[in-house]
Amino acid sequence: MSEFAVELRDVVKIFPTPEGGEITAVNHINMQIKHGEFFSMLGPSGCGKTTTLRMIAGFEWPTSGEVRIDGHVIGRTPPYLRPVNTVFQSYALFQHMTVFQNVAFGLEMERIRKDEIKRRVGEVLEMVKLGGMEHRKPQQLSGGQQQRVALARALVKRPKVLLLDEPLGALDLKLRKEMQLELKTLQEQVGITFIYVTHDQEEALIMSDRIAVMNRGKALQIGTPVEIYERPTSQFVADFIGETNFLYGTVRFVEADKASVYVPVLDSEVIGLATAGLTVGQKAVISIRPEKIRISDKPILTKNCFSARVTLIAYIGSDTRVSVDINGQRINIWEQNKISSLDTNIYYRENQEVWITLFPENTLVLPEE
């Protein structure tokens, strides 16, 4: 057994356009996906995530570079000879077949004995909670149930890798949240490597062991959800995952993992964690998440602490969202409501003068894009 379930080495995919031009859908991607891992490819539409998935499935072939599945270079092997299976965004169920026939289809292709097929289909339908639905047709099922049939149909083949292309995209929010946890549990139960494509960052954070954040055909950052959220290495990733505040400036000094940035709008330097490769004089951007900013009546630190005026208060139950203004620069802060009180004086008021603190360990210095 190879070290990686799937490995992409310098993969490029170029599509011709109808006008005779070219589009680079996937631009020199390298990924190493471990056995049993829940790996997500996350990015906006058109970032190349689905194309990458389709190259692993065998529906597209790389223009250059290589795809390895379990250590073997897969080349131009057609989809029906690859040890991977796909759950399609549209489910792609066979409408003229029953649930049982849909799930059994893949096993029939392997020429497995009838009674064995029956047993395995029954097992997998139990697993996805569709026991007793064997004889229904897909159009008699709800969206969530159809989704489970698609999942069962792929899982019953016991693939080395299961590829999921936005499988929850068509479901409503509540069902989606349920299915997210269910999928995660299922993946741990069967131990199959999952490669999951989504544009929903929350979904990726909830389910994944590791995430590849993609944009314009490139994998910008690959890491655990915590790494991706807490230590984004680029402005795009910081912006795409969660909410953040950006302050633009110029790097004044870099020392070990710390950097100082002069921010004109604050007329001050801000100290934060440096990303690799920052140089003095470079245009940089400070990124700090709204829940990590401290708001107070008095200054707390001598540095990274600024006077501001409250412009907007929004109480949303679990936290209060405060917008403050410093010389026309708006900064959003989320204060968790840890005290249960009807006394509204514990919250800040509009036009109140406050101090905000950007703790250096929560503040990231990123190269400006």
Add this chain to the structure above:
Amino acid sequence: MREKKPSLWLRLVSLLIYAYIYIPIIILIVFSFNTQKLNVRWEGFTLHWYEVLFNDANIGLATRNTLLIAITSTIAATIIGTMAALALQRYRFPGYTLIESALYIPVIIPEVVMGISLLAFFAFIQFSLGLLTITLSHISFNIPFVVLVVRARLHGFDKSIEEAAKDLGANEIITFWRVTLPTILPGVLSGALLAFTLSLDDYVITYFTAGPGSTTLPLRVFSMVRFTVTPEVNALSTIWIFTVFIMMLINQLLTRSNT
């Protein structure tokens, strides 16, 4: 959705229009059971004309020819037309629009023109006229109709089901037989039924491409009514109407079952 009831006026007009369409056909059916030889006055009920019809050797031969041509041309046109529809759905290539429009031109060309062109063509290649030339001609005018019907059904065809089949281990051939064809089958059958009906009652093109001994039912009927419409023709037409009607009904049911 709340359904509105049509007004009395609208119902009356509709009734008149239906009467306008169906009265001649009803008269024809009624007179096929008439004891009198002229379609003028009702005299009494008889099945005599049906008996005459079934004992008429010429009609028997024409029926055999017609069915032979209709079945053969339907099968051929359906296979070719379905393949063309699938190819036009799946591939894009230079000259696509031209090829696509060229396929539909036979639908709008006057039948007489097509008949003459086929006759001229068969004469040009010195192909003797007969059942074969009629069948070839019917295949040729039926292909575009099959393509039209099948393509309408393919509109919105989710090609990911074919990918899913391959993903689950089916090669191209198994994918076609077990997934693609069953999915588009209602459209294919619709196309086939249309082709069959068109072939069954074609007169103009058949007239130009028929040779000695290859008389079909429409040709036979025309020769029978040259002087007067006999009850025997009425009986034949009645059977014919019901045959086509039942086929259209099947087609309707097929269309409905898939939507």
